[in-house]
Amino acid sequence: MAEELRNLFDKDYINELSTSIKSEYRNFDSRLFQSLIYDDMWNELALKQRVRHITNCLHKTLAMEFIEVLELLKKVAPHCRGGLTGIVFPDYVEVYGLEFWNESIKALEYFTQLSTSEFAVRPFVMKNQSLMMDQFLKWSKHPNEHVRRLASEGSRPRLPWGIALTSLKKDPTPIFPILENLKADPSLYVRKSVANNLNDISKDHPELVLEIAQKWYGDNIDTNWIIKRGIRTLMKKGDQQALELFGFGTNPNLIVEELTVTDKLTIGDALSFSFQLISSDEKPTKIRVEYALDFVKANGKHSTKLFKIAENVINSGEKKVYTKKHSFKDLTTRKHYPGKHKISIVVNGETKASEYFLVV
The missing domain is CATH 2.60.40.10 (Immunoglobulins)
Known part of the structure; x- marks a missing residue:
C-alpha cells in the first residue's frame, strides 16, 4: 500500500507542482527544483520521505522568507491535486513554520480543507500542547468538516504514520472535551476519526474509554456507532465490559x-x-x-x-x-x-x- 501511495508523487505530479508555482511566481526556477528532486536517492524514498524531500527542495529553490512562501503556497494549493498529494503544503508548515505560530496555524486550517494537516500539526502539539489543545477545541466547532476532523485526527495519540504524542498517551484527558463536541457530528468522515481516537486511547487507558462509552451509549445511533468502533480493540481482546455494553455477554448455554x-x-x-x-x-x-x-x-x-x-x-x-x-x-x-x-x-x-x- 505504501509503495502504491508513494507513486502518487511521480514525475507528472512534480511537473504539475512546478507549473502551478511558476504561474504564481515567475522567478521560480523549475529546472533547479526538478534537478534537486531527482537526486540519486529519489527512487528509493518511501512515501513520507518523498514528501519531506519535496518540502526541502521547495525551500532551497524558493529562497524566500517563510511568510512569503506561505502566501505563495496558499495560492498554489487549490490548483494542485488534492487528496494525499496535498500534504506537501502542510508539511512545509511543519518543517519551517514552528516559529511562526499564528500564521502557521491559520495555514494548517486552510490546507487541511484541501488535503489534511493531521501529520503536520503534531509538532505544534509537542511544542505547546496547552495552546494547541485550545485550538483543537475551537476547530471542533468549525463549519468545515475537514477542520473538525483535524481537531480529532490531529490529537490522536497513536496516529498511523504520524509522530506519537507521548504526553497524550500518558494522559489523554485533554482530548476528551474535543471528542465530546464531535460525538454526534453529522459527518461520517469526522465520526470515523473520533472512533479511531478513542481506539487509540483504549490501548493505553481502556478504563477511561469504557467510562466514556458507558456515558455516551444511547445518545443517538451515530454516537453508538462511534462507541462500537472506538472500543473495537477491546472487543477483539474479549473485554467483557466492552462486549456486554452491546449485549454480547458470556453465555454457558x-x-x-x-x-x-x-x-x-x-x-x-x-x-x-x-x-x-x-x-x-x-x-x-x-x-x-x-x-x-x-x-x-x-x-x-x-x-x-x-x-x-x-x-x-x-x-x-x-x-x-x-x-x-x-x-x-x-x-x-x-x-x-x-x-x-x-x-x-x-x-x-x-x-x-x-x-x-x-x-x-
Whole structure:
C-alpha cells in the first residue's frame, strides 16, 4: 500500500507542482527544483520521505522568507491535486513554520480543507500542547468538516504514520472535551476519526474509554456507532465490559460442536473450517462470533489474531452452521511460517472450541 501511495508523487505530479508555482511566481526556477528532486536517492524514498524531500527542495529553490512562501503556497494549493498529494503544503508548515505560530496555524486550517494537516500539526502539539489543545477545541466547532476532523485526527495519540504524542498517551484527558463536541457530528468522515481516537486511547487507558462509552451509549445511533468502533480493540481482546455494553455477554448455554479443520496445508493455500453453534438458552441471544488464529512467528513463538465472522441473534434451540476459509498466502503485511498452528472459535469473547493444524 505504501509503495502504491508513494507513486502518487511521480514525475507528472512534480511537473504539475512546478507549473502551478511558476504561474504564481515567475522567478521560480523549475529546472533547479526538478534537478534537486531527482537526486540519486529519489527512487528509493518511501512515501513520507518523498514528501519531506519535496518540502526541502521547495525551500532551497524558493529562497524566500517563510511568510512569503506561505502566501505563495496558499495560492498554489487549490490548483494542485488534492487528496494525499496535498500534504506537501502542510508539511512545509511543519518543517519551517514552528516559529511562526499564528500564521502557521491559520495555514494548517486552510490546507487541511484541501488535503489534511493531521501529520503536520503534531509538532505544534509537542511544542505547546496547552495552546494547541485550545485550538483543537475551537476547530471542533468549525463549519468545515475537514477542520473538525483535524481537531480529532490531529490529537490522536497513536496516529498511523504520524509522530506519537507521548504526553497524550500518558494522559489523554485533554482530548476528551474535543471528542465530546464531535460525538454526534453529522459527518461520517469526522465520526470515523473520533472512533479511531478513542481506539487509540483504549490501548493505553481502556478504563477511561469504557467510562466514556458507558456515558455516551444511547445518545443517538451515530454516537453508538462511534462507541462500537472506538472500543473495537477491546472487543477483539474479549473485554467483557466492552462486549456486554452491546449485549454480547458470556453465555454457558452457547455451545460449539463439530469443529472440523484442514489437518495440513501449505503456505499459499487456504485453511478450511466449519462448526455448529447451538443455543440451549431459554431466550434469544445476541452473538458475536469470531475465530482466533494462533500463528507461528519467524522465531518459533506464537502470535494470536482475531477475525470476525458474524454478529446476529440465535434463538432458543437454534443451530447455526458456519463454513469459512482463511488464506495463508503471504502478503506484504503478513508472512506465514511452517509449524503447528491453532484455531479457536470465540463467541461473545469466550473460547468455545479449538483445534490444531499443521502448516508446511
